[in-house]
Amino acid sequence: MAKTVETIQPVERIRGRVRVPGSKSVTHRALMLAALARGESEILDALRAEDTELTARALEHLGVTVAWDDRRVLVHPPASRWEPSPEAIHLGNSGTSMRLLLGIAAAGKGDFVFDGTPRLRERPVGPVIDALRRLGVRAAYLGREGYPPVQLQSDGLTGGSVWVDARESSQFVSALVMAASAARSDVEVCWEGKAASLPYLHLTVEMMRRVGLRADWIGSNGIMVPGRQEVRGFRYRVEGDCSSASYFWAAAALTGGEVFTYPLTADALQGDCRFLAVLEAMGCTVVWEEEGVRVVGPERLRPVDLGMNDMPDMVPTLAVLAAFAPGTTRIRNVAHLRIKESDRIRAVAEELAKLAVPVDELPDGLVISGGGVKGAVVEAHDDHRIAMAFAVAGLKVPGISIAGAETVSKSFPKFWEVFRKLSHG
Numbered sequence: 001m002a003k004t005v006e007t008i009q010p011v012e013r014i015r016g017r018v019r020v021p022g023s024k025s026v027t028h029r030a031l032m033l034a035a036l037a038r039g040e041s042e043i044l045d046a047l048r049a050e051d052t053e054l055t056a057r058a059l060e061h062l063g064v065t066v067a068w069d070d071r072r073v074l075v076h077p078p079a080s081r082w083e084p085s086p087e088a089i090h091l092g093n094s095g096t097s098m099r100l101l102l103g104i105a106a107a108g109k110g111d112f113v114f115d116g117t118p119r120l121r122e123r124p125v126g127p128v129i130d131a132l133r134r135l136g137v138r139a140a141y142l143g144r145e146g147y148p149p150v151q152l153q154s155d156g157l158t159g160g161s162v163w164v165d166a167r168e169s170s171q172f173v174s175a176l177v178m179a180a181s182a183a184r185s186d187v188e189v190c191w192e193g194k195a196a197s198l199p200y201l202h203l204t205v206e207m208m209r210r211v212g213l214r215a216d217w218i219g220s221n222g223i224m225v226p227g228r229q230e231v232r233g234f235r236y237r238v239e240g241d242c243s244s245a246s247y248f249w250a251a252a253a254l255t256g257g258e259v260f261t262y263p264l265t266a267d268a269l270q271g272d273c274r275f276l277a278v279l280e281a282m283g284c285t286v287v288w289e290e291e292g293v294r295v296v297g298p299e300r301l302r303p304v305d306l307g308m309n310d311m312p313d314m315v316p317t318l319a320v321l322a323a324f325a326p327g328t329t330r331i332r333n334v335a336h337l338r339i340k341e342s343d344r345i346r347a348v349a350e351e352l353a354k355l356a357v358p359v360d361e362l363p364d365g366l367v368i369s370g371g372g373v374k375g376a377v378v379e380a381h382d383d384h385r386i387a388m389a390f391a392v393a394g395l396k397v398p399g400i401s402i403a404g405a406e407t408v409s410k411s412f413p414k415f416w417e418v419f420r421k422l423s424h425g
């Protein structure tokens with residue numbers, strides 16, 4: 001795709017209502033759980049974007065029928081799990097698709113190759129492959145050890161206990177837990193210490209429960225999944241995407257304006273909704289209403305000192321706000337940000353430096369001295385979250401444009417349309 005440049009015009013105080021698309025994480029999971037069910041499922045308000053279409057297409061390779069229309073997706077699994085796929089299955093740069101689908105594919109029979117972009121080939125899959133091998137799957141790395149492309153030959157999962165190193169990604173555990181429901185006997189998935197991005201594991205377990213699958217926490221370091229579970233096709237309504245909403249919350253925060261985002265509820269399953277508490281700590285007012293949430297920005301943002309391990313995707317948004325908050329903001333404990341769509345610690349530091357913001361890059365975080373921000377051309381690093389977060393800075397400072405703006409299609413294809421409409425009325 002050709003690189004596009006998007007120039008943002010500053011506005012006095014942003015004001016408006018934004019309908020956010022369906023959650024990417026919830027849509028991926030709903031599609032995959034529907035593929036494991038018996039009979040047809042109906043998924044409402046799903047996100048139709050590059051990554052969720054990659055998941056849908058991968059499932060089609062396995063023999064699942066996926067039919068989208070305006071408001072819903074119908075998913076119909078094949079008679080036997082799975083059909084052969086002679087071609088390699090390409091997953092772009094979608095970490096969620098890659099890690100979670102390795103589990104889903106291994107939960108049935110077949111011989112599959114999973115691959116992606118050069119960047120996806122730098123994003124690890126070793127811990128999930130190690131665990132799948134212990135559950136009886138044959139797997140071979142076709143390139144670098146521990147990374148895609150990977151070939152899986154499976155006859156279904158046995159059962160037993162597996163230990164997973166989940167420090168780099170919660171997705172390794174989510175993959176195993178979802179797949180384990182189809183194993184021949186019970187599977188216990190345990191990890192040492194704290195798993196990265198922990199709220200995504202709660203999301204996985206809660207969504208399984210909602211569609212009728214059992215998965216039980218064993219303390220805070222493990223999940224037990226009974227094997228041979230079967231659920232009938234289900235109907236699932238996808239909640240709005242909090243991560244996508246964060247750019248509009250940030251727009252209100254930065255301009256001292258007011259934005260209402262919907263559909264969202266205070267009991268949303270996504271951990272990124274907790275970013276609202278970060279905004280409150282920075283001085284914003286957050287008001288939940290029946291259909292969504294209203295964020296009102298303060299006259300002046302306050303800096304914060306926070307561990308962001310639970311909400312890695314919110315770090316670019318926070319970093320941009322921090323650039324405008326006079327004082328020092330510290331963002332800690334997010335080493336796993338280096339293996340996202342881009343090395344997000346490096347990318348954020350480089351782009352803030354272009355805007356003349358003093359920033360220290362730590363191995364696992366950032367220290368940002370907020371106050372003075374200048375205009376510049378920001379490079380998106382093929383990372384949708386860098387593009388969307390830095391767009392917000394352009395609402396306050398003239399001369400900001402985003403090169404590589406098309407990358408938003410990964411999670412929010414209409415982002416620029418919605419953003420322009422909001423900023424120019």
Ligand SMILES: O=C(O)C1=C[C@@H](OP(=O)(O)O)[C@@H](O)[C@H](O)C1
Pocket residue numbers: 024025026095096168169170171174196197200312313336
């Ligand atoms: O499971 C998910 O839906 C996700 C988990 C997180 O990844 P890690 O667990 O790899 O940090 C997050 O960054 C990603 O955008 C979506």
Ligand SMILES: C=C(OP(=O)(O)O)C(=O)O
Pocket residue numbers: 051093094095096097313340341385411
């Ligand atoms: C990290 C992300 O996604 P994924 O891991 O699925 O590529 C993201 O959306 O910010």
